[in-house]
Amino acid sequence: MKGLIWLTWRQHRxxxxxxxxxxxxxxxxxxxxASDLGSMAAKCLTETAEQxxxxxxxxxxxxxxxxxNSLVFxxxxxxxxxxxxxLAREFEQRTLPLAWSQDVSRGKWLAxxxxxxxxxxxxxxxxxxxxxxxxxxxxxxxxxxxxxxxTQFQAGGWLPLTLGLAWLAVGIAAGAATRRVLAAIAVVGxxxxxxxVGMVQLRPRFMTAVTVMKPYxxxxxxxxxxxxxxxxxxxxxNSGSVPFVDAHGGTHSPMQVMDTxxxxxxxxxxxxxxxxxxxxxVKFQPAGRMGTFHLIENxxxxxxxxxxxAVAWWCVRHTRTTVG
Amino acid sequence: MxxxxxxxxxxxxxxxxxxxxxxxxxxxxxxxxxALVGANGAGKSTLMSxxxxxxxxxxxxxxxxxxxxLLSQEKPLYRSFRVAEMLAFGRHLNRTWDQQRALTWLSxxxxxLDRPCGKLxxxxxxxxxxxxxxxxxxxxxxxxxxxxxxxPVARRDVIGELLAEVAESDMTVVLSTHVVAELADVGDHLxxxxxxxxxxxxxxxxxxxxxxxxxxxxxxxxPIDGEVVQTQYTERQxxxxxxxxxxxxxxxxxxxxxxPVTLEDLVxxxxxxxxxxxxxx
Numbered sequence: 001m002k003g004l005i006w007l008t009w010r011q012h013r014x015x016x017x018x019x020x021x022x023x024x025x026x027x028x029x030x031x032x033x034a035s036d037l038g039s040m041a042a043k044c045l046t047e048t049a050e051q052x053x054x055x056x057x058x059x060x061x062x063x064x065x066x067x068x069n070s071l072v073f074x075x076x077x078x079x080x081x082x083x084x085x086x087l088a089r090e091f092e093q094r095t096l097p098l099a100w101s102q103d104v105s106r107g108k109w110l111a112x113x114x115x116x117x118x119x120x121x122x123x124x125x126x127x128x129x130x131x132x133x134x135x136x137x138x139x140x141x142x143x144x145x146x147x148x149x150x151t152q153f154q155a156g157g158w159l160p161l162t163l164g165l166a167w168l169a170v171g172i173a174a175g176a177a178t179r180r181v182l183a184a185i186a187v188v189g190x191x192x193x194x195x196x197v198g199m200v201q202l203r204p205r206f207m208t209a210v211t212v213m214k215p216y217x218x219x220x221x222x223x224x225x226x227x228x229x230x231x232x233x234x235x236x237x238n239s240g241s242v243p244f245v246d247a248h249g250g251t252h253s254p255m256q257v258m259d260t261x262x263x264x265x266x267x268x269x270x271x272x273x274x275x276x277x278x279x280x281x282v283k284f285q286p287a288g289r290m291g292t293f294h295l296i297e298n299x300x301x302x303x304x305x306x307x308x309x310a311v312a313w314w315c316v317r318h319t320r321t322t323v324g
Numbered sequence: 325m326x327x328x329x330x331x332x333x334x335x336x337x338x339x340x341x342x343x344x345x346x347x348x349x350x351x352x353x354x355x356x357x358x359a360l361v362g363a364n365g366a367g368k369s370t371l372m373s374x375x376x377x378x379x380x381x382x383x384x385x386x387x388x389x390x391x392x393x394l395l396s397q398e399k400p401l402y403r404s405f406r407v408a409e410m411l412a413f414g415r416h417l418n419r420t421w422d423q424q425r426a427l428t429w430l431s432x433x434x435x436x437l438d439r440p441c442g443k444l445x446x447x448x449x450x451x452x453x454x455x456x457x458x459x460x461x462x463x464x465x466x467x468x469x470x471x472x473x474x475x476p477v478a479r480r481d482v483i484g485e486l487l488a489e490v491a492e493s494d495m496t497v498v499l500s501t502h503v504v505a506e507l508a509d510v511g512d513h514l515x516x517x518x519x520x521x522x523x524x525x526x527x528x529x530x531x532x533x534x535x536x537x538x539x540x541x542x543x544x545x546x547p548i549d550g551e552v553v554q555t556q557y558t559e560r561q562x563x564x565x566x567x568x569x570x571x572x573x574x575x576x577x578x579x580x581x582x583x584p585v586t587l588e589d590l591v592x593x594x595x596x597x598x599x600x601x602x603x604x605x
Contacts, residue, residue: 003416010409011402098400098453100378101393102417102460 004104004112015081016120022074023124030067030131036060037138044142064139068155071132075160075167076192082117083171084184087312091179096319110316114172114309121168125161132160140233148235148290153203157294162301167192169308176315199297204237206296210286213245215279216272233287246276328389329354329464329496330375335384337370337520344370345520347384352498352513354389354463357490359511359528360500361591366517368500369397372466375498390463391420397469399453403442407435407452414456426459432485446473454482458489464496472503483510504588514587516594523594528587535590536572538564540580547580554593565593 009016037060087110090096100106132155140147147156154160170191174184243251257277265271285293328351335348345367352358362368373379374386376394401410407430415421430437433451435444441452450470457465467486471479483499487510490497499510507514514531516524524531535553538546543562546552550568557563565585568574572584585593 006416007413010405010413093400093403094398095400095402097378097394097396097398098402098456099417101376101396102414103391103419104417106378 001112001115004109005116007099008113008116012082012085012117015085019078019082019120019124023127026067026071026074027127027131029063030071030128030135033060033064033067034131034135034138037064037135037142041138041142061139061143064135065151068132068136068139068151071128071160072151072154072163074128075163076188078121078164079167079171079174079188079192080185082121083168083173084175084181084188086113086117086172086175087316088175088179088181088184091175092181106316106319107313110313114169114312117168117172118165121164122161125164128164129158129161133157144232146235146287147233148285148287148293153235153290153293157291157298159294159297159301162298162305166301166304166308169305169312173308173311173315176312203293203297204235204285206293207285207289209237209283211281211283213279214282216244216277233290235285235290235293237283237285238281242280242282244272244277245279245281247278248276251281252277327354328352328387329356329358330389330498331387332371333385335371335374335386336382337367337374337379338382343520345374345381348520348522349384350515350522350525352496352515354496355490355494356496356512357487357510358496358498358513358515359507360498360515360517361504361507361595362500362502362517363595364502365519366502367520368502368517369468370520371517372396372468372498372500375464376466388464391461392464392466393457393460393462394466394468395453395457395470397472399450399470401441401449401452401456404440406438406440407444408437410441410452410456411437411459414459418460420461422459422461425461426455429455429458429485433481447475447478450474450482462495464498467497467499469500469502471501504591507587507591511587514591516591518595524590531590532585532587533571534569535565535567535585535593536574537583537585537589538562538566538576538580539583540576547576548574550574565589 040060087096090099096106099109104112136147136152136155139145140152145152147153154163167188171184171188174187174191175181178184178187241254243253244257245251252275257272257275261275262268262271330352331350333349335345336343337345344365348367348371360368360371370379372394374381375388376392377388378394402413405413411423411426414426415423430451433448435448435451435455441449444452450473453470457467471482474482486497486499489495501507511528514524514526514528515522538548540547540562542557542560546562546564546566548566548568550566552564553567554565555562566574572582574582576582
C-alpha cells in the first residue's frame with residue numbers, strides 16, 4: 001500500500017496540491033463570510049427594519065451565495081481532474097501494462113490508488129462540507145431564506161462531501177469505460193447536467209408534499225418596531241404558481257385570478273373578495289423533513305459512488321493489455 | 325534433469341472466434357536464452373502476456389517457475405517521471421528489488437538519472453525499461469520485441485549485456501522477435517510459433533545438427549529419408565531442407581551436396597516453406 005500511496009502522489013501531485021490549496025482558500029473565505037453574516041444578523045436583532053435591510057443582494061450575502069454556488073460545482077472538477085485521469089490517461093499513454101506487470105495485481109492497483117484518492121477527497125470534503133453548512137446557517141439567519149431550498153440545501157447536510165466522493169468515482173468509471181481523457185470529460189459533463197436537471201425535478205418528490213390552505217391576509221407591515229422574521233425552512237414546491245381557493249373550496253389558477261379576473265382591477269383586494277377568494281393552496285415539504293431529505297440525497301450519492309466504482313472495477317478486470 | 329522455466333499444457337487463448345493460441349504444450353528450460361520466433365500474429369505476445377499473468381488463458385494450464393517480468397513491445401514508461409523515479413516506481417511496486425542491478429544497467433548505457441523519460445531518445449527509453457525489468461530480479465524475463473527501435477550496434481550491445489546477466493544469475497530470458505536476422509548467436513533454445521501452434525521447439529545446437537540443406541539436380545523428392553521442411557526449385561536445381569538424425573553429416577550420393585543450415589535458414593524454412601532464403605518475415 002505504501003508503494004501505491006507513493007505512486008498516486010507522484011502521478012497526481014498537482015491536482016492534489018491545487019485541490020488542497022482550493023480547500024484552504026474556500027474554507028477561509030467561507031469562515032470569514034459566515035462570521036460577517038453572523039455579526040450582521042446579531043446586529044439586526046437590535047435595529048429597526050428600516051435600519052436593517054437584510055437584502056441578499058448586499059455584498060456579504062452575495063459572497064455567501066457565490067461561495068455556496070461554487071462549492072456545489074466543485075465535485076464535477078473532482079471528477080475531471082482526479083477521477084478521469086486515474087485510468088483514462090494511463091490508457092492513452094499505454095502505461096497500464098507497465099503498472100500491472102509489477103508485483104501489484106490490477107485489482108490491488110485500482111483499489112490502492114482509489115483508496116488514496118477517496119481518503120484525500122473525504123478529508124477535503126469533510127472540511128468544506130462542515131464550513132459550508134455553517135455558512136448556510138448564517139446566510140439563513142441573516143436573509144431568512146430557507147435552508148431547505150436551492151444552494152443552501154446543497155451546501156448543508158454533508159452533501160458536498162458525498163457528492164465529491166460520488167463524482168470522483170464517476171470520473172474514474174468514465175475514464176475506465178471510454179479510455180480517453182476528452183471522451184471521459186464529455187461523459188462526466190453530460191452526466192453532471194443530467195444530474196443537476198434531474199435532482200431539481202426529483203428532490204421535491206422524495207416524499208409526498210404537504211398541502212395546506214393559507215388564508216388570504218391583508219396584513220400591513222408595522223415598520224415602527226424591530227423587524228419580525230419568520231425563519232421558516234420549508235421547501236416551497238408551487239411557489240411560482242400558487243393556486244387560489246374560494247369559499248366553496250374550489251381552486252383557481254393564478255393566471256385566471258390575476259390576469260383574467262383582477263388583471264385590470266384598481267383594487268386587488270376588492271376584486272379577490274368579489275370573486276370569493278379566501279386564500280391560497282400552498283404545497284411544500286415541511287422543514288422537519290430536511291434531515292431526511294439530506295439523508296436520502298446522501299444515500300443516492302453513496303449509491304452512485306458504489307455503482308461507479310463497480311463499473312470501473314469491471315472495466316479494469318476486462319481490460320485486455322495486449323493482442324497476440 | 326533440466327529445470328523447467330515455463331511449462332504449458334493444452335494452453336489456448338481465444339479472442340472472440342479467433343484462436344491466438346490453441347492446444348499449445350511446451351516445456352522451456354530454465355537459465356537459458358529462449359528465442360521465441362514467429363510472424364506477426366503468431367501468438368507470441370499472447371503467450372508472453374499469459375505467462376506474465378496479465379492475460380487469462382481461455383483453456384489449458386501454464387506454470388512459470390519463479391518471478392516473471394514482462395517487457396512489452398511498447399516499453400511503456402511514465403513520461404513525466406525522471407529516470408530515478410522510474411527506479412523508485414520499480415522499488416515501490418515489487419516485493420524484490422535490486423537497485424544496484426538497475427543502476428548498473430543504466431550506467432552501462434550512460435542514461436542520465438535526472439532526465440524525464442519523455443525527453444529521452446527511443447533507445448534510451450528502452451534501456452530505462454530494461455533497467456526497471458532487471459531491477460525486479462525476475463526468474464523469467466519476457467522480452468516482447470523490445471529491441472526493435474535500437475540500431476544494430478545498440479541491439480548487439482544490449483543482447484551482449486543480457487547474455488552476461490543470464491550467465492551471472494539463474495535468470496531465464498525469453499526473447500520474442502519476428503526479425504530472423506536478430507537471432508544469430510542469441511538463443512540457446514528455439515521456440516517457433518505459427519498461427520497459434522508450436523512448429524519447432526528445442527535446443528538450438530541440437531536442432532541445427534538435425535537439419536541439412538540438400539542441393540542437387542532437379543528432382544521431386546530428396547535422395548535421403550527424412551522430414552522435408554522446405555522445397556525450392558530453379559530450372560535445373562532442387563534445394564531441400566531436411567530434418568534427419570545426422571543432419572549435414574548424412575551421407576548423400578553425388579552430385580547431391582549436404583550442407584549445414586544456419587538458424588536463420590532453419591526458421592525461414594519452417595515459417596515459409598516456399599519463400600526465398602534471407603528474406604525477413
